[in-house]
Amino acid sequence: xxxxxxxxxxxxxxxxxxxxxxxxxxxxxxxxxxxxxxxxxxxxxxxxxxxxxxxxxxxxxxxxxxxxxxxxxxxxxxxxxxxxxxxxxxxxxxxxxxxxxxxxxxxxxxxxxxxxxxxxxxxxxxxxxxxxxxxxxxxxxxxxxxxxxxxxxxxxxxxxxxxxxxxxxxxxxxxxxxxxxxxxxxxxxxxxxxxxxxxxxxxxxxxxxxxxxxxxxxxxxxxxxxxxxxxxxxxxxxxxxxxxxxxxxxxxxxxxxxxxxxxxxxxxxxxxxxxxxxxxxxxxxxxxxxxxxxxxxxxxxxxxxxxxxxxxxxxxxxxxxxxxxxxxxxxxxxxxxxxxxxxxxxxxxxxxxxxxxxxxxxxxxxxxxxxxxxxxxxxxxxxxxxxxxxxxxxxxxxxxxxxxxxxxxxxxxxxxxxxxxxxxxxxxxxxxxxxxxxxxxxxxxxxxxxxxxxxxxxxxxxxxxxxxxxxxxxxxxxxxxxxxxxxxxxxxxxxxxxxxxxxxxxxxxxxxxxxxxxxxxxxxxxxxxxxxxxxxxxxxxxxxxxxxxxxxxxxxxxxxxxxxxxxxxxxxxxxxxxxxxxxxxxxxxxxxxxxxxxxxxxxxxx
Amino acid sequence: xxxxxxxxxxxxxxxxxxxxxxxxxxxxxxxxxxxxxxxxxxxxxxxxxxxxxxxxxxxxxxxxxxxxxxxxxxxxxxxxxxxxxxxxxxxxx
Ligand code: SF4
Numbered sequence: 001x002x003x004x005x006x007x008x009x010x011x012x013x014x015x016x017x018x019x020x021x022x023x024x025x026x027x028x029x030x031x032x033x034x035x036x037x038x039x040x041x042x043x044x045x046x047x048x049x050x051x052x053x054x055x056x057x058x059x060x061x062x063x064x065x066x067x068x069x070x071x072x073x074x075x076x077x078x079x080x081x082x083x084x085x086x087x088x089x090x091x092x093x094x095x096x097x098x099x100x101x102x103x104x105x106x107x108x109x110x111x112x113x114x115x116x117x118x119x120x121x122x123x124x125x126x127x128x129x130x131x132x133x134x135x136x137x138x139x140x141x142x143x144x145x146x147x148x149x150x151x152x153x154x155x156x157x158x159x160x161x162x163x164x165x166x167x168x169x170x171x172x173x174x175x176x177x178x179x180x181x182x183x184x185x186x187x188x189x190x191x192x193x194x195x196x197x198x199x200x201x202x203x204x205x206x207x208x209x210x211x212x213x214x215x216x217x218x219x220x221x222x223x224x225x226x227x228x229x230x231x232x233x234x235x236x237x238x239x240x241x242x243x244x245x246x247x248x249x250x251x252x253x254x255x256x257x258x259x260x261x262x263x264x265x266x267x268x269x270x271x272x273x274x275x276x277x278x279x280x281x282x283x284x285x286x287x288x289x290x291x292x293x294x295x296x297x298x299x300x301x302x303x304x305x306x307x308x309x310x311x312x313x314x315x316x317x318x319x320x321x322x323x324x325x326x327x328x329x330x331x332x333x334x335x336x337x338x339x340x341x342x343x344x345x346x347x348x349x350x351x352x353x354x355x356x357x358x359x360x361x362x363x364x365x366x367x368x369x370x371x372x373x374x375x376x377x378x379x380x381x382x383x384x385x386x387x388x389x390x391x392x393x394x395x396x397x398x399x400x401x402x403x404x405x406x407x408x409x410x411x412x413x414x415x416x417x418x419x420x421x422x423x424x425x426x427x428x429x430x431x432x433x434x435x436x437x438x439x440x441x442x443x444x445x446x447x448x449x450x451x452x453x454x455x456x457x458x459x460x461x462x463x464x465x466x467x468x469x470x471x472x473x474x475x476x477x478x479x480x481x482x483x484x485x486x487x488x489x490x491x492x493x494x495x496x497x498x499x500x501x502x503x504x505x506x507x508x509x510x511x512x513x514x515x516x517x518x519x520x521x522x523x524x525x526x527x528x529x530x531x532x533x534x535x536x537x538x539x540x541x542x543x544x545x546x547x548x549x550x551x552x553x554x555x556x557x558x559x560x561x562x563x564x565x566x567x568x569x570x571x572x573x574x575x576x577x578x579x580x581x582x583x584x585x586x587x588x589x590x591x592x593x594x595x596x597x598x599x600x601x602x603x604x605x606x
Numbered sequence: 607x608x609x610x611x612x613x614x615x616x617x618x619x620x621x622x623x624x625x626x627x628x629x630x631x632x633x634x635x636x637x638x639x640x641x642x643x644x645x646x647x648x649x650x651x652x653x654x655x656x657x658x659x660x661x662x663x664x665x666x667x668x669x670x671x672x673x674x675x676x677x678x679x680x681x682x683x684x685x686x687x688x689x690x691x692x693x694x695x696x697x698x699x
Contacts, residue, residue, distance in 0.1 A: 160663060163620075170651060234619070235616070236615040236616050236617040236679075239615070239616060240615050240616075244614065244615035247612075247614045247615065247628065247679070248614060248656075248679055250611065251614070251658055251661055251677040251679075252661055253661050254660065267629060269628075271614065273627070274618070275617070336648075459656065459657075459681050460653065460656040460681035461681055463653070463657060464653070464681070465663075466662075467663070569661060570658075570660065570661025570662050571661075606699055
């Protein structure tokens with residue numbers, strides 16, 4: 001077999017049993033790998049109604065056929081499970097080194113099931129797979145856990161682990177790999193914690209051969225050069241990371257500000273990529289085999305915010321920064337570092353704190369509940385709440401449930417900025433209408449990683465379009481969603497892949513990605529077949545949602561976005577026109593009333 | 607009339623020398639377009655640039671009025687170019 005190993009590792013934590021199983025070649029071809037392969041298994045093996053934090057849920061790590069190849073940015077893995085935050089699907093993506101090492105351990109996929117009686121970690125060194133006690137690591141934060149595991153396994157191994165937040169079942173807890181990279185969203189860390197699984201350590205030298213070795217290497221070099229030329233010319237992602245984006249969203253009036261009460265932030269110049277570059281940036285840092293290198297290695301050398309780590313990227317600036325009204329860059333960095341060390345998703349954490357701040361300022365909650373003043377702009381309060389969420393202390397125990405449950409508890413659902421109970425990324429959809437439709441329909445709840453139409457509405461890719469218009473957004477969202485399903489199943493990074501997906505006519509035509517897949521696997525996809533596989537993946541995920549009870553009635557947004565017009569900026573006066581776009585979207589997908597039509601399912605072989 | 611120009615991120619290098627931050631003001635005559643202002647600075651006026659006038663997307667031929675705010679930034683994808691799709695015919699699968 002080429003490109004894929006055709007093998008999965010199954011770890012039964014309840015019975016401390018490990019088994020290796022073949023994966024049918026047809027399943028690999030039909031679902032590509034990564035996110036696609038995982039949903040096929042999750043759908044077949046897990047009852048969608050299951051309690052996400054019970055032993056009956058399964059936690060799946062998957063790589064794609066392009067992971068650990070010569071393809072630029074072939075460094076991703078996906079964590080797929082039923083989400084405790086949304087009650088729907090979680091598929092969280094991460095890069096760094098761990099995914100490549102995981103693939104080299106000789107498996108396309110790890111499936112963790114059941115629940116260990118006491119804390120364990122799993123050490124995968126090719127076919128030597130050990131379930132070891134992690135009692136001595138329980139309670140430890142991510143950097144310490146990672147260092148300890150490297151010391152007791154192998155210095156060249158790579159680690160994915162949870163921090164205290166995952167152990168304490170915070171619903172926005174992440175799985176951190178290589179210390180600073182996160183499969184962040186939808187509470188995947190809590191699922192890992194519920195299984196008493198502290199960490200997974202991987203290494204190996206097994207990699208499937210390419211179907212066409214010379215061809216794959218040549219194309220990889222060609223594409224790497226193509227990107228490299230642009231990077232040399234002065235790539236924003238290289239120079240500033242995604243941290244330059246707040247200037248863009250602020251200009252468009254869609255930078256989440258004080259819990260989405262406004263779309264422009266007066267402190268933007270203090271927390272953007274330029275400010276970062278002039279102060280705490282040490283250097284840019286790439287994931288494995290990435291010519292772009294958007295990662296930021298930063299350090300606050302001294303003072304109460306002293307710390308060192310990776311970040312912030314845009315989403316973190318928007319959530320822990322402007323959404324909390326924070327314009328103190330050092331404080332924002334500290335909050336970012338603490339999220340990474342505790343194993344928390346910065347987006348959901350920041351927006352949950354922002355919701356609490358709005359409640360506090362409006363007198364809905366008081367110091368009696370919160371234990372301390374929670375005012376917008378107070379970086380110390382943000383950092384303290386991050387710590388309390390991670391350890392579930394005091395009011396942190398309530399915030400650890402996310403903003404949706406906070407809004408319900410205090411009877412102000414409009415202050416929870418969520419779709420499918422998951423907090424929004426940093427684009428106010430009232431000024432970016434396609435993003436509104438995207439959040440409402442995403443299988444994983446509000447996310448930019450499931451079809452980021454901000455590429456078009458904000459950044460002009462594939463073509464410039466008016467973010468305030470709803471025209472044509474239904475097709476665009478569906479196409480982006482499918483394109484992202486392809487990218488996530490392949491195992492490469494969106495930042496690279498996006499330039500090889502669309503035509504100027506806004507059609508998806510992933511000719512380069514298809515070539516990469518074919519040279520790697522020999523599967524001989526046409527671009528149409530690759531896109532059909534992507535739609536198959538997206539649709540099967542939707543079927544999982546329908547069975548989980550997260551169907552069309554959940555295809556909506558928090559009331560604020562639908563009923564409270566933005567008060568400022570270019571999108572002033574606008575709400576999300578979801579009523580107009582949603583029926584168009586269902587029609588385009590052939591999902592009558594939000595349910596895939598039988599002929600659609602048949603055409604996709606589902 | 608006076609207008610303001612904001613150049614974001616990698617376009618900041620096109621700002622007039624001595625500009626503080628990413629924004630400067632200038633005096634323009636009536637009838638002047640965004641392109642007239644940005645072209646001479648070296649801002650690419652093609653698909654690789656997104657242009658905003660007071661936060662709304664416009665083309666380079668948009669006319670300016672008193673107190674307008676012009677914003678320009680590069681369209682991104684990977685290495686900051688908008689698309690790299692080769693023509694279908696040029697590629698053999
Ligand atoms: S573009 Fe950024 S996130 Fe993507 S692979 Fe490169 S460094 Fe990692």
